[in-house]
Each structure stands twice: as structure tokens, then as C-alpha cells.
Amino acid sequence: MVEVRVEEDAVTEQPAPENPEGDEPIKQRKNSLYPGVSDELAENMKHGWADTELRHLQPIEQAPETARRRAALSERFPGERLVIPAGHLKTRSNDTEYGFRASTEYVHLTGDRTEDGVLVLEPSDNGHDATIYLLPRSNRENGEFWLDGQGELWVGRRHSLAEAEQLLGLPCKDVRKAADELTGLDGPVRIVRGHDPGLEEALGERLDAERDEELRVFLSELRLVKDAFEVTQLQAAVDSTVRGFEDVVKVLDKAQATSERYIEGTFFLRARVEGNDIGYGSICAAGPHATTLHWVRNDGPVRSGDLLLLDAGVETHTLYTADVTRTLPINGRFSAVQRKVYDAVYEAQEAGIAAVRPGAKYRDFHDAAQHVLAAKLVEWGLVEGPVERVLELGLQRRWTLHGTGHMLGLDVHDCAVARTETYVDGTLEPGMCLTVEPGLYFQADDLTVPEEYRGIGVRIEDDILVTDDGNRNLSAALPRAADEVEAWMARLRG
Secondary structure (H helix, E strand, C coil): CCCCCCCCCCCCCCCCCCCCCCCCCCCCCECCCCCCCEHHHHHHCCCCCCCCCCCCCCCCCCHHHHHHHHHHHHHHCCCCEEEEECCCCCEEECCEECCCCCCHHHHHHHCCCCCCCEEEEEEECCEEEEEEEECCCCCCCCCHHHHCCCCHHHHCCCCCHHHHHHHHCCCEEEHHHHHHHHHCCCCCEEECCCCCHHHHHHHHHHCCHHHHHHHHHHHHHCCCCCCHHHHHHHHHHHHHHHHHHHHHHHCHHHHHHCCHHHHHHHHHHHHHHHCCEECCCCEEEEHHHHHCCCCCCCCCCCCCCCEEEEEECEECCCCCECCEEEEEECCCCCCHHHHHHHHHHHHHHHHHHHCCCCCCECCHHHHHHHHHHHHHHHHCCCCCCCHHHHHHHCCCHHHHCCCCCCECCCCCCCCCCCCCCCCCCCECCCCCEEEECCEEECCCCCCCCCHHHCCCEEECEEEEEEECCEEEECCCCCCCCHHHHHHHHHHHHC
16 A cells, blocks of 8 residues: 655755756755645646546436435424434554445435445425535545545546536535534534544534434335335345355355365455445354354464354445355364254254244244243253243243344444334334344353353354335245255265
8 A cells, every 4th residue: 555645845956957057956845835845846737638428328227216214304393404414434553444334324314335425405495405515526626636645646546526416316515615604504414423523623612412312213214114125135245145154155165274264255345346335344254263153353264174154245336235144064064063053053043034024023932932942952951941931031041142133234233222112122024124143152161061062152143124914034045954055065065
């Protein structure tokens, strides 16, 4: 990586060239705006650039849907100014930044994914007028284009405001004017907090934390039911994820010669080739690491005879993510005790998936899966029954650990700030997309279970769409039953 720096004495420390028409050396002048840059070079960089404006662009595919979402937002908060920022780049170290990911609320309402943007809904006679504030093209007159660390010569071309208007179907303004324009307006205002501290500071005492939280909660609940575009994107994310899992199975021999990092890198390649990124840190947990729910260090050994718990998802270019887990025998064959635990989790997942249907309570699929797992633990003598006693006291949770699923969408744990009554205490509707992911985890140091169980962790997770008459497993292309998993791995490994 090259460093963005203009040296103070880059010009003046070098001898000035001789003037061919006289004895006096040519004076090299410093540019007052950027020290170390001569006026001649600054002037030269202003000219000789072709017109690259893109005309007659087609709107993004989701433009009708983002307009519908903004209309729902407008209806919920009449007469109030609404501010939804994308967020800014975050420093990773010194002068390098993390890859940017726009705020979920902003992406859902605009389809735009660039940093620094701000969506503003201004009250009007028609409800609200929406405007999106964005960074315009880099200015070549003042040197921003080539001397600013975020200038287009350094980080690449961005759309002009006119281009963005065509793509997003929204009026666009220069975001550098947003704070002044917003603070100069009267009336009630709400903002999605946590993404643009500068705007929050500028709006100051006009903001109220409780009112702002109401806005954030509404936008979370607005994502509970997915539209047709979102379902298409989720299916695309899952399809790429399936191919990523196939990639991993094909290289398990190489992973055994290195570490879990080889698995992580293999899946990441698929995510970057076919999508924007991974939707969350991949869990590539081999052996006893599979009992750690969020094992993302991925630096452990991969050994024949152990299980690999792979929890990973591709994020599409529109930022919708899959979330799929398979637990695989590294050598291609489950041992007897591994199969025993795996079959129990598979049976629990089958019960959970069967409970996903319109009109069912959201909690039903969790309860169904937990009932199966509790019954297995009683059957194996690991906990004293009856099953209803175990469930009432939550005793199975020593080994099941987590809830059986969550909503899925732009966030891997989507709709996270929705109200309890509309989410976990709510009712399933067609268009909702959720994961079903029961698991059993026997820690390596758990002395309450027989030694043969210790260090075994199994989770099976699929992405389930609620349909008009039941559900559809978006990730059904990946085998789940133990015999199917073994046969699938054998085919892929030749």
C-alpha cells in the first residue's frame, strides 16, 4: 500500500533547474493550499481530464421497494424531520481504514452503500420529501482529487450527484452542506443515532434519545417481512454460501496440513468473488473448538477423526447475508458417538423447521427443537427427567446454550431492536426469513458427561422463509442428514 502524504519539502529540497535563457535559476513556488506542491504542478493537475459523466443510467433494481419503505416511514412520523445517516469510515490503524459498511437503516431505505451519506425526510404537504446527501465527485480545481487521502485518484471514482439521482430515484445534494442546512431548519427532528456523531452534535438539544430510539425501533420492525427483492437477494446469498461450503469440503486435506485458517480463507474467496464480503466473521471450529459458540480465531488444528463446525454466510453486493451451519466429519465419516449427537441435533432441527408456518408463534420452533434435545439428554442419562421438568427448569441449557434461531436479512441478526411483542412474542407471517439452528455442545472439561462426549459440538443451521402455506428452506441444497452428508462429502472429494 502506498502512503498518502505530501512532503513539506518535496520540491524545495531539490536543486532548482537552470534557466536555459539566463543565469538566474527558475524559482519553484510553493502552492499556498498544499505545501510542497508547486503552483505549476497544481495548475497542470487541473486540466487534461476527459469528461467521464455517466448519462442515461437505469435505476437500481430495488428503487421501487426503497420508495415504498420510505413511504411507510413517512406515514409513521408525520410532520417530523427524519435523518438517517450511512456512517463514516473507521480507522483501523494510523492512516488505514476498515472496509466501509453503510448502516442497515440507510441501505434499506435508499439502496446506496457509500460512506458519509445522509437520507433526510423533510415534512411536506405530501407527507415527506426525501433527499439524499452524498459526497460529489472529487474537485480537480482545488487539488482534492489527487492530494486528499479520500480523493478519487487514491480510492477510485464515485458517482456524481446527477448520476446518483438517476440510480437512486432521489434528489441528491452535497453532504458537506447537510449539517448547516439541517441546523437552519425549525421543527421536530429525529435521527438514527450511532452513525454520525457530527450531525448529532450539530442538531444538539433538538434531539431526544427516547424519540430517536422510537425511530430506530420502527425501522427495525419495518424489516421483519421481506419483499420479493429481498427474498431474491437472500436466496442468492444462500446459493453462494452453498458453493462456499462445497469449496471447503474439497480442500479439507489442505486444511489438515495447515489450520482452520485455510477453511476460513477458502470460504472468504467465494464470498469475495460472488458477493460483497462475508456477512459476519466465519466460525471454522474444528474439534473441541466447535463447543465455543463464536469461535472466530480460526487458528486451531484440523484433525482427521474430529468434527468441523462451519458457520458462515456470503453477503451479496446489496448487503443481504446468508447464515448457514454444517457440522462435518473431517475424514468424511462420523464416529458412532459423533453420529449419535449429530442425529439428535438433526431430529431437533427437523422439529423446529416443521413448526415454522404462518400464524405460528415465533417461539414455537425454538420450543419444538428444545423439547427434542431435552428428551435426548434424559434418554442418555445426562439429566434427570421427566422432560417437562427439564424444560421448566431450563436444565438442558447447559448443553444447548443458545436460542434456536433469529431473523435474517441485511443484518445476520436482523431486526434486533424490534419490540419483544412484535418479534420473539410475535406471530410468523409470510415473507419473514429466519434461521433454525439447534445445537448440542459438550465442553472438553465438562465432568458431568461421559468422556466420549467431551469436546463434541454439533450445530445444524438453515435459512427458512415463511411462505403462504408453510415454509421454504433456502439452504436445502446442502445435505443435512448424516448419511447424506457423508455421501455428499465423498462425491466432492472424489
